[in-house]
Amino acid sequence: MLLRQVDEWVDAELPRLNQAILDGAIPPGSLAGQAREVLLPRLPSITRLSRDEARRLVVRLGFLGASVARHYQEWTPGGKELPERAFDGLPAGSDEIPFRHYFAALAEHTGDGHYGRDSYASLVRWNVGTIEVRRGDEVLSVLPGVFDDRHVRSYTGTSGEERFFVLVKQGEAIELAVNEVLEPLTHDGAGLVGEHAVCRVRLAADLMMALRKLFLDFAVLPPERSMPPEQFMDVFRQFAVHWTVGDIPPSGALDPEALKRDFLLGIAIPGYEHNVRRLFPALLSRERTTIEDLMARDTLPFRLLTGLGIDPGELRAAPPARLRQLLGEDPALADWYRLLTAHARAAGAHLMLSKKFLFKPQRRRDEAGAGDRRLVSNRSGTTGMNETYLERLTRARQDHPLAPLRAVVADFPQINRCDGVRSHPELISVALVG
Ligand code: HEM
Numbered sequence: 001m002l003l004r005q006v007d008e009w010v011d012a013e014l015p016r017l018n019q020a021i022l023d024g025a026i027p028p029g030s031l032a033g034q035a036r037e038v039l040l041p042r043l044p045s046i047t048r049l050s051r052d053e054a055r056r057l058v059v060r061l062g063f064l065g066a067s068v069a070r071h072y073q074e075w076t077p078g079g080k081e082l083p084e085r086a087f088d089g090l091p092a093g094s095d096e097i098p099f100r101h102y103f104a105a106l107a108e109h110t111g112d113g114h115y116g117r118d119s120y121a122s123l124v125r126w127n128v129g130t131i132e133v134r135r136g137d138e139v140l141s142v143l144p145g146v147f148d149d150r151h152v153r154s155y156t157g158t159s160g161e162e163r164f165f166v167l168v169k170q171g172e173a174i175e176l177a178v179n180e181v182l183e184p185l186t187h188d189g190a191g192l193v194g195e196h197a198v199c200r201v202r203l204a205a206d207l208m209m210a211l212r213k214l215f216l217d218f219a220v221l222p223p224e225r226s227m228p229p230e231q232f233m234d235v236f237r238q239f240a241v242h243w244t245v246g247d248i249p250p251s252g253a254l255d256p257e258a259l260k261r262d263f264l265l266g267i268a269i270p271g272y273e274h275n276v277r278r279l280f281p282a283l284l285s286r287e288r289t290t291i292e293d294l295m296a297r298d299t300l301p302f303r304l305l306t307g308l309g310i311d312p313g314e315l316r317a318a319p320p321a322r323l324r325q326l327l328g329e330d331p332a333l334a335d336w337y338r339l340l341t342a343h344a345r346a347a348g349a350h351l352m353l354s355k356k357f358l359f360k361p362q363r364r365r366d367e368a369g370a371g372d373r374r375l376v377s378n379r380s381g382t383t384g385m386n387e388t389y390l391e392r393l394t395r396a397r398q399d400h401p402l403a404p405l406r407a408v409v410a411d412f413p414q415i416n417r418c419d420g421v422r423s424h425p426e427l428i429s430v431a432l433v434g
Contacts, residue, residue: 002042003053009039010060015157018067022156022235028071035064036090043093043102046109054109055146059126061103062118063153066239068099073241073375080375083242100243113285117243120254121284124168127153130434131166131173135203135427141177143169148434155239160227164236167218168252170430174211175257178204182264185300192304193332199418201335208342209425215349219356229361233378237358240382241375248282251382256287263291265343266299269396279383301401304336312401323408333405334412340400347394359387 017034020026049057065087072086073079079086084100092102104116114121126146133141154161181204184190191197218226227236240249248254259276273295280288298306305312308330318326327333362378365371372379380386385393 003044003049003057006039006042006044006057007060010064011151011153013038014063014067015154019156019158021071028075031071032068032086032090035068039064040090040092040099041094045093045095046102046105049106049109051109051111052146054106055112055114055122055126058103058107058110058114058118059122059146059153061106062122063155065099065103065243066118066241067155069241069243070239070375074238080241081245084244087243113283113288115248115282117247118250119282120250120252120256123250124165124255125172128165128169129432131169131430132433133173133177133207133428133430135206140203140207140428141173141180143173143176144434145169150432150434156235158231158235160231161236163225164227164232166432167214168255170214170432171211172255172257174207174214174428174430175255175261178207178211179257179260179264181207182300186264186294186297192300192307192336193330195417198332198335201332201339202414202418205335205339205342206425206428208339208346210428210430212342212346212349213425214430215346215353219349219353227357229357232357233361234373237376237378237382238373248279249376249382250282253381253383253385254279254282256283256291259287259291260294261343263294263297264300265340266301266400267393267396268399269392301336301340304333305401308333315401315404318404320408323405324411327405327408327412331412331415333402334409335414337402337405337409338414340397340402341406344394344397344400347397351390351394354381354390355387 013034014031017026017031021028021031043057046054068090069083069086073083076085087099090099091097092099097105100116107114107116112121125143128145129147129150129152130142130144132139132143152162152165154165181200185192185197185200240251242249252258259279262272262276276291276295280291283291305315308326310326315323315326358378358381362372365378376382381390
């Protein structure tokens with residue numbers, strides 16, 4: 001009973017209070033005050049909760065923590081420098097445990113190794129309902145959440161925020177399908193050029209094209225059906241504040257399926273592994289384990305070229321006649337080329353989104369002398385990736401080991417060998433199903 005009241009408060013009252021504070025209709029301290037009086041005393045003893053109840057409460061208290069932190073830092077001089085002070089005087093439950101300690105114990109109780117603050121997992125994967133990716137009638141991936149109420153929780157209850165969370169989870173579900181399709185090819189001794197492998201590689205490429213389309217479609221939606229850049233920059237992103245100095249706020253950069261794909265397909269960026277390891281605290285334990293495992297293996301393109309006895313340096317220097325000869329001998333190279341190129345094109349479409357919704361509008365603000373937001377800068381992403389770095393990531397994906405085949409690959413059309421299933425990204429659908 002108590003838990004239901006907590007749920008209702010966070011789902012309905014929290015966005016209303018946030019919006020009223022942002023509109024200047026109520027004082028910024030009202031949210032923390034209400035939470036102290038109404039919500040926090042009702043929080044249950046953590047050990048009485050099931051793992052799923054703990055996960056749902058992590059999502060909800062994540063929204064609460066981010067909201068309390070944001071308003072405190074926005075209105076308290078020096079608040080940004082001492083972010084943990086936002087949670088002073090917020091005891092939780094009948095044992096009156098300090099809020100952040102309660103949150104950390106709750107996160108631990110999920111059994112997932114969840115971070116001691118809100119995260120990509122809590123805001124996106126757990127918050128949004130089940131997303132299913134299909135090719136026609138065939139289900140390719142299922143990415144569940146931890147709620148079955150079809151409600152998408154958000155900071156201010158606007159449909160733009162809800163749509164953004166759904167968009168990101170749809171992207172992750174497509175990426176999950178890609179990784180699951182490619183996974184059998186990572187096994188020791190798995191062939192990479194036979195029919196079985198080629199069909200998987202083609203399907204993975206179709207999925208990457210579907211991911212690109214998801215990004216492009218979002219970019220051209222009218223503002224009332226997407227999220228206007230001002231809302232993204234001034235409202236939504238400003239909730240991604242630090243809870244403690246140096247912690248890792250939520251970000252698309254913590255999307256584990258994208259990280260896995262980079263290690264499956266390879267990305268030639270010096271220090272990339274190190275940068276990913278820095279993000280580990282904000283991932284779930286099984287995500288850390290899988291990514292570590294993939295980091296320790298050779299990438300699929302490396303194994304492909306080694307297996308065919310092709311030296312990447314030789315490929316880069318090869319004249320068109322030699323490239324044609326290689327493709328003639330191993331037509332599967334064309335399918336791998338198309339997969340790596342589809343990966344790069346999806347990255348390019350994502351880069352376009354980041355420019356459209358963040359970097360370009362911020363540049364216009366800078367040029368007009370309007371400056372930056374004080375809490376969460378709009379000159380870079382929340383884990384610190386700026387426009388130049390995102391451009392570098394895209395270029396590194398374009399500059400993949402099979403890129404030299406670009407000059408001749410069009411002469412090698414796909415031969416349909418995959419059980420009559422034609423390669424067609426349009427067959428892929430991604431939908432919220434529960
Ligand atoms: C309007 C939509 C979007 C905008 C404006 C946007 C913006 C950004 C920004 C600014 C970063 C840098 C993050 C940081 O520094 O922590 C980033 C990174 C990232 N985002 Fe997005 N993003 C959008 C949609 C998505 C979606 C739908 C996905 C899900 C697939 C996604 C996945 C990623 C990934 C994987 C990264 C890491 C960088 C990379 O690997 O290229 N983003 N995004």
